[in-house]
Amino acid sequence: MATLKFCGAAGTVTGSCSHITTDTAQFMVDCGLFQGNKTTQKLNYEEFPFDPRDVEFLILTHAHIDHSGLLPKLVKHGFNGPIYATSSTVDLLEFMLLDGASIQVSNTEHLNRKKKRRGLPQVQPLYVEEDAQQTLKQLRAVDYDQWFEPKPGVNIRFWNAGHILGSASAELKLKESDSDAPMRMLFSGDIGPEEKVFHPEPDAPDGFDYLICESTYGDRDRDDYTLVKRREALRDELVEGLARGGNVVIPSFSVERSQELLHDIGGLVATGEIENAEVYLDSPLARKVTKVFMKHVGVLEDIDVDPSELFRHKNFRMVESVDESKAVNRIKKGAIIISASGMCDAGRIQHHLKANIWRDKCTILFVGYQSPGTLGHIITSGAEDVKIHGELYKIKANIRRLGNYSAHADRSELVDWITERAPVVGGLFLNHGDDDARAALRELIAKKGIDKDKIHLPAFDESFELVASGVKSTGRSGVPAYEASLKNDWHNDYAKLLLEVTNRLENAKDGQERQAILGKLLASLKE
Ligand SMILES: [Zn+2]
Known part of the structure; x- marks a missing residue:
């Protein structure tokens, strides 16, 4: 039996990270940085909801930082297995991970200077250059359309996802014993649009037990363009x-x-x-x-x-x-x-x-x-x-x-890509999209003939048992709930308020009016 856990990019579009356990193997697909408001970014500092030392290998769909940006953190915390990616992805990461490390270090220095002035304790960067260098050593380049076997019983093949240079969807065959038929899974990674300079249209085979698909544009169609x-x-x-x-x-x-x-x-x-x-x-x-x-x-x-x-x-x-x-x-x-x-x-x-x-x-x-x-x-x-x-x-x-430079498939293209993968007998998971996009996409896919009960919208930190009859949620492991605060982050409202106060004070006609404004604000704070 296999367990699939969504450790990021569930209900959000960043922090892509899936963790898979079978009777004989434990591995991951992607390990991305959480990006966005401060509440979301804080998730980068949480412990992984599994022990990185137990993970045997990792499959990386593409170089974008929301799919690869926490790899050095994973390595820092003990992951020492191979990371499989296409050769272009490997080449891109050489620069992106080192760039990421230097951003981590300089952001932390900046933050620590602020903290020091306020007498607050210092913080450590998520990772440093040595962690990024070590991560690069663990990368293994694999061609598209070529099966590879990270360990006996696990076979993997990359397909062009048409999203960015080197981007791939990952097809998996998992075999837990000689007598069992293999379980077939497909992780979409990020899927590109049909009209895209540099890359052919996304492609992959059909007929899966489980399909895990992104849904960034699940509720939006772009204007037609060439x-x-x-x-x-x-x-x-x-x-x-x-x-x-x-x-x-x-x-x-x-x-x-x-x-x-x-x-x-x-x-x-x-x-x-x-x-x-x-x-x-x-x-x-x-x-x-x-x-x-x-x-x-x-x-x-x-x-x-x-x-x-x-x-x-x-x-x-x-x-x-x-x-x-x-x-x-x-x-x-x-x-x-x-x-x-x-x-x-x-x-x-x-x-x-x-x-x-x-x-x-x-x-x-x-x-x-x-x-x-x-x-x-x-x-x-x-x-x-x-x-x-x-x-x-x-x-x-x-x-x-200018809206037409997206690297993502839009709603109709996602629907086409998913329906071309049918039949999907065990379950379809829609991740990497906000809740509205995922719900809208689910309705559309159901109309195309995939059983609605088999279309799942995993929550952040939610695990699923992949059983013969389909899918059973086993709930969450207890990473602090954050969904509500992700959407309405107070830091932005606070920044807006400060700007408004500054404007109002600067535009006041004299000192007396400024005193009056400040007096009112202080009084309302005491209410
Ligand atoms: Zn991407």
Whole structure:
């Protein structure tokens, strides 16, 4: 009998982590970082709800940090088995995990300085560079479409998931004794859309006992688009942005999104549709990831330049040092600046926002999902001013959004992908999506003929026994309940309130009015 436990990405879209126990093996699929508001991030510091030393091996579906970002923590706590991933994923992780470690260390230093000033105890980083280095040593590259056997009775094969470079769905055959028929499982990982530059459509076989599928866009269909249409929309934004007489700043994820943008912008510059623009990629990680893409250029599809020319247009500037980055901050017009992080909550993008967001000739163009609580979310929600590095900035730049750069399948594509995997006889688990998305997707799938009772929406920390007749929940192991606070994190409301108070005080006509406002606030606190 096997047990499947959802240790993350259940009711949320981050912290992807599944733990599987059979009579003869114990292993994991993915080990991702929890990202989002402070309440969600705190989950990264919880103990794993199993002993990492007992885990024999791990299957990694792709390099995104919400699937791989806690691997060094797992290793730090005693996991010493192999980590199986595609060769592109292995190459991406070399930079991403070290980048992750340096972010952990610098964030902790910053936090500890604050804590010291307040007389509070110091905290340890989640992991440090040595843990990331050790994790890299445990990686094992495996090709798509090739069975491998981490231990007798466990056979695994990767399928192209079409989501990012190296992304895979993992097919498993588990055999507990010679007489039993093997149990067939499929973990979708993250699934890409049908229209995507660089990668073919997602693919996998059919006929499973258990299917575990992501549901990020389970309740949303995107507008129909083609790669050509998308590039036209990007062109219109860039042409209009540059015509305003300032810069166009694009917050972008380092992995895949930055490379898609470079590919599309390269095409627009080459055909003269965008003239005279200098294009800066200012993210150390994105620059390294771009090199991994160049190394694997042979597997990239739909590229419209000679592969040897990809990302090498003469107008492109790959910014390296901090001094070069500061020089880009001083450019007043005519620059397209792609920088990370994609949600603006860290990295060099914050400096570019500081230099451009208060200028009405500039444009900030968002091309990715903005998680609630992030700086990017605040800016795209129509705020009039924002705090960056403790300073208040008026938002005068034109704030624009372009929605078609998603790396995820939308609702119809998910439904198609799932129904193509039928029959699924034991159970279908929908994870990696919020509760509304999962519930909506369940209804749609049920209409397509999969028994609704067999479609499960696992809770965070919930375990299931995979038995012959189907699935039996065995409940949760007792990680503190957090669902309610994940959605309504008080830190964001608090930040908003502080901003409101500052605004009100600054706009008051004199000291007397300010005293009156403060008096009222204090009185209401005492109520
Ligand atoms: Zn992903």
